[in-house]
Amino acid sequence: MSRIISTALILLSLVFLVSCAGPADNENESSADISGGGETDAPDSETLPETDVLEFFKSANLGGREIRIHTSTNIVDNGNGMSSSNKYIEGSGRLSGDIVNDEVYERNIAIGETLGCVMKFTHVNLNYNQVLDSISVPVRAGEDFCDLIINDQYALVRAAFNGYLFNLLDDRAYVSHFDFEAGGWYYDYMKELTVSDSRLYIMAGDFFIDVLRNAHALYFNTNMYTDLYGSPDELYALVEDGGWTYSRLLELVEGAYADKNGDGLTDLTDNFGIIMPGAEGSLYPFIFSSNVRSVTFNYENQPSMITDTDRASSLCDTIMSIYRSRGANYQFKTDTIMSKFTSGESLFLNYFRIGDLEESALRGMKGVGLLPYPKLTAGQEQYYTTVHDTAEMGAIPSTCRIPGEVSLLVQAMMRYTNVHVLPKYYETALKLKYAQDEPSSRMIDVIRNGITSPFELAYGYQFERPLYISIRDSINSGSNILASRFKALQQPAVSKLRDFVEAFNRN
Structure with a gap:
């Protein structure tokens, strides 16, 4: 029943976004244009067919809004050079026959069309200890430089501490579409990255797939x-x-x-x-x-x-x-x-x-x-x-003028990834294609189920x-x-x- 209520609230918030003033209104930015919606109970999203995974977002119309995403393309310096998570975020931009790549491509197309937005990706190729400056310099200058950051936890926790990130729980000035209890979110992990029940800055979940990829084995x-x-x-x-x-x-x-x-x-x-x-x-x-x-x-x-x-x-x-x-x-x-x-x-x-x-x-x-x-x-x-602290997670810079639209995009990405992309990566690619024997596939389940986010690993430097x-x-x-x-x-x-x-x- 709680899932039904939370889903209905997402629908209602889509309607409210058109009439509620937010940071975008204060800066002469157009807020999301939402039509439709309703007050009847929505069906439990867990029972929907896979093809209807974006059903609850179809009343959104962002009017061609460009959402700027700064995503890491840095190769992890761990002796092997593990690639960044961008191939699961932006993807290759084309169908290739690879089962995971094609799901990422179809997800990005489907969500862009459903929400009426354009995702503009900017590649950030910086080592973990260089990322903070790429956030702090424009934020301290008051620059509206991007809408969503996907980069290393190492840098994001430092940005959070210094006030450079948007508080995801502060919905007084914008309409939030985040539903951290819905499928795909690692909410317990996220709560370990804060010391306040009213402040949350860093996003982790299936869309930010690097949390899983950076789990130590x-x-x-x-x-x-x-x-x-x-x-x-x-x-x-x-x-x-x-x-x-x-x-x-x-x-x-x-x-x-x-x-x-x-x-x-x-x-x-x-x-x-x-x-x-x-x-x-x-x-x-x-x-x-x-x-x-x-x-x-x-x-x-x-x-x-x-x-x-x-x-x-x-x-x-x-x-x-x-x-x-x-x-x-x-x-x-x-x-x-x-x-x-x-x-x-x-x-x-x-x-x-x-x-x-x-x-x-x-x-x-x-x-x-x-x-x-x-x-x-x-x-x-x-x-x-x-989870290694170079895992690439999500955050909204504090100077972003459209946090409501970003929350809508991320919530849709999280839902679609949870239903379509993550199973292809986890069950097919990781456990069947990459693991060399069936027992190792079972061990991957044990490793994943044990993922924790020690507060002192993130903030121990303080x-x-x-x-x-x-x-x-x-x-x-x-x-x-x-x-x-x-x-x-x-x-x-x-x-x-x-x-x-x-x-x-x-x-």
């Missing part, structure tokens, strides 16, 4: 596993039975090491159980798969720092045992780690994401399997998946990142110094966290 060489331990079916079954833990990973890592040149020394030419590109970003999927956090939230959604570090110290011991194991090596650079894995010289590969299955390096290798990152203990309730820093420094020192290191960071972190919350709600 632990890749492994199934052929190497078979030679060492037997059928990988045992490992897949362990995951599905809930018993895949770091202690088991450590056993497999240590058993896979081989001194290839027989010199008795560990060097980069040896075979390893697992390889990682340093002890920096590679740590995040390990840390957050445990669900150990340094920040908790109360019932008012206000964050505070933990005081009991016992579980964090146990996690530190566990991660250290892997990184410091003879079977592991974290001295590889990101531009060499993939070739080391694909040449059959490591059992496990850390740091890469589900979307890397699309790329040529893994597609050209026989015997690729993937798993969720393990649990800290078998008693942990589920597997947790970290308050010392005490958990991450303490574990990183312990690995580098060779001794678990988490308790003392965390304590030293805790007091300034608490103060900075408090300042962050106040500033976030003020900007």
Whole structure:
């Protein structure tokens, strides 16, 4: 029933948009021209035939409105070069016979015609640490430079904190068509990217498909596993039975090491159980798969720092045992780690994401399997998946004059993608075309179901990142110094966290 009500509200808001003043009215911009609509209950959108997915948007008429979309085309610098999500946003602009590309093409044509709008795409080819300036400079100058930004979470959270983005929940000055409870939205994920029940800046969901593509997966060489331990079916079954833990990973890592040149020394030419590109970003999927956090939230959604570090110290011991194991090596650079894995010289590969299955390096290798990152203990309730902070998500710049029209476009895109595009990508391309065996397809489900959005991964740069820093420094020192290191960071972190919350709600 709630879905029926929310759908009816979308219909009613389409009617109201023509009569409600918004930012566009104040700037002599024409608001959306909406005709039709009605006050009767709309049917539940979940029961509509696929061909009617845009039925609730057919009363919209944006009168040829141009909606300017700045979309990332930057290749992720992770050693393999995972392509941007633009091929699923803008697409190629033509039919090619590729099942996903053609769905994207048909979606964009159908939505443009249904809403009566023109989507103008501008490519933004900037590294994750350069994107913020492309937003802040025009916003601070008061420039109406684009209507929708699709770019890295790393930059968007910083733009949100500094007040450069439009508050998606502030519908006092415009008619919003967002329905975050409808299919396709990752609303829980989005709420982790704010510290206020009345402020929301960053959009995540099926249309912004990079959230899924940037979900961390632990890749492994199934052929190497078979030679060492037997059928990988045992490992897949362990995951599905809930018993895949770091202690088991450590056993497999240590058993896979081989001194290839027989010199008795560990060097980069040896075979390893697992390889990682340093002890920096590679740590995040390990840390957050445990669900150990340094920040908790109360019932008012206000964050505070933990005081009991016992579980964090146990996690530190566990991660250290892997990184410091003879079977592991974290001295590889990101531009060499993939070739080391694909040449059959490591059992496990850390740091890469589900979307890397699309790329040529893994597609050209026989015997690729993937798993969720393990649990800290078998008693942990589920597997947790970290999304890398270069995942490309959506936001509206604060200088946008037509947020209502943008919300209408995004809501339509989200709905259509949820019904048509995502199934083709997820079920057909990802799980059938790219995954090399049926158990790996099941593992993709486990990884996706565990996706989480740790607040401290997004905003930890604001308050010392005490958990991450303490574990990183312990690995580098060779001794678990988490308790003392965390304590030293805790007091300034608490103060900075408090300042962050106040500033976030003020900007």
